[in-house]
Amino acid sequence: MLKINHFSNAILSDINFHLKENENLILLGSNGAGKSTLAKVACGIIYSDKVELFGEKLEHLCAKRRAELINYVPPKLEIFDDYLSLREYLELSRLYSSLSVDEVISILNLDALADKPCKTLSNGEQQLTMLASSILHGAKLTIFDEPTANLDPKKTLQVYEMLKSDVIKNRVIITHDLNLAHKLGYKILSMQEGKIEFFDENKKFFEVSNLEKLFGSSIKHVDGYFAVNL
Numbered sequence: 001m002l003k004i005n006h007f008s009n010a011i012l013s014d015i016n017f018h019l020k021e022n023e024n025l026i027l028l029g030s031n032g033a034g035k036s037t038l039a040k041v042a043c044g045i046i047y048s049d050k051v052e053l054f055g056e057k058l059e060h061l062c063a064k065r066r067a068e069l070i071n072y073v074p075p076k077l078e079i080f081d082d083y084l085s086l087r088e089y090l091e092l093s094r095l096y097s098s099l100s101v102d103e104v105i106s107i108l109n110l111d112a113l114a115d116k117p118c119k120t121l122s123n124g125e126q127q128l129t130m131l132a133s134s135i136l137h138g139a140k141l142t143i144f145d146e147p148t149a150n151l152d153p154k155k156t157l158q159v160y161e162m163l164k165s166d167v168i169k170n171r172v173i174i175t176h177d178l179n180l181a182h183k184l185g186y187k188i189l190s191m192q193e194g195k196i197e198f199f200d201e202n203k204k205f206f207e208v209s210n211l212e213k214l215f216g217s218s219i220k221h222v223d224g225y226f227a228v229n230l
Contacts, residue, residue, distance in 0.1 A: 001141060001170060002042060007050040011037045013194045019187070021054070025172045026181040026202070029191035035174045036075075038191070039143045042172070043072040054140060068096060071139035075146040075174075077126040079118045086121065086129055087114045090136055097138030099167075104132045107167070108158065123150040131159060135167055143172040148180055160184070178219065178226040182206055190214060 001021040008014050011034050019025055029035045040046040044058050044066055051058040053069045061069070079089070090101045097104075105114055108128050113121060118129060127150065134142050147163070148156045163171060163184060175181060181188060181202070188205040190198040198205060198214065205211075211219055220229040 001054055002172070003052040004038075004042065004048075005050045005052070007041060007048050009037075009041075009046070011194050012041070015041075015196060017189060017196065017199050019172075022170065024170060024184070024186040026184060026186045026188045027172060027174045027191070028176070028178075028181060028188060032193075033191040034194040035191055036145055037194075039072055039145060039172065039174060043070045043143060045072065067137075067139065069139060070141045070143070071134055071137045072143045073130050073134045073145060073147065075149055077118065077121075077130050082119055083117050084119075085115050086110060086118055089118050089129065090132055093133035094136040095138055097136045099135065101136065104135050107135075108132050108162070124152060124155045127151055128155060128158065131162060135162075139169070141170045141172065142168055143174070145174045146176070147173060148175065148177055156180075182226065 001023065002019040004015050004017060006014055006016045015038060027035050027038065037046065041048050042051060044051070049057070049059045053061070058066070087101060087105070090104065094101060105111055108131065110128060110132060113125055118126065121129060127147065131147060134144070148159050151159060160180065160183065162168065163173065173184070173186070185202045188198065188200065188202055189196060190205065198210070208221070211221070218229055219226055
């Protein structure tokens with residue numbers, strides 16, 4: 001599904017991995033580790049001739065075909081039109097999904113916000129708007145960059161349930177949230193200083209010995225949850 005063959009640039013060093021079709025991925029790492037840069041390489045925002053998507057070389061894809069195969073959802077909604085409503089934004093986002101704009105608005109309980117300008121929405125509401133946009137885009141693979149950042153517990157649960165559902169086809173999720181990573185159960189790629197330090201199954205990542213290797217004594221595991229060991 002996604003293959004990156006020994007890619008390096010000023011930030012990333014010899015990135016080499018293969019994600020099979022129907023394998024979802026969590027991308028972890030400290031601030032500045034290169035997670036967002038890797039995501040932008042994978043979807044062609046940063047050019048590379050080392051990327052393959054569903055057996056096709058990314059560099060050979062036209063814009064339409066690339067949009068069918070992959071979509072990158074940034075950590076923050078950028079809107080330059082002061083009056084563009086949530087509904088209008090989603091209508092512009094709909095490409096390959098079989099769902100209608102109204103159906104997605106209903107699924108994410110955004111009905112009360114549908115006619116409000118996107119710029120007036122809270123950070124959490126904007127996160128849900130971007131999630132709705134990604135569903136309507138309907139790419140075969142979607143990369144979500146910090147999809148639960150700035151969310152209250154209720155909205156975090158909404159996003160978690162959507163990320164676990166079949167509405168989104170295949171997904172790569174960039175996050176700092178170890179609890180989200182653990183509960184989703186997806187394969188994990190962990191980065192440090194532009195390099196891959198771990199790429200394997202979720203269960204192996206959360207083994208005590210591996211957590212101690214990666215985080216030292218900074219993380220503690222309590223009743224199935226992970227917290228900073230203050």
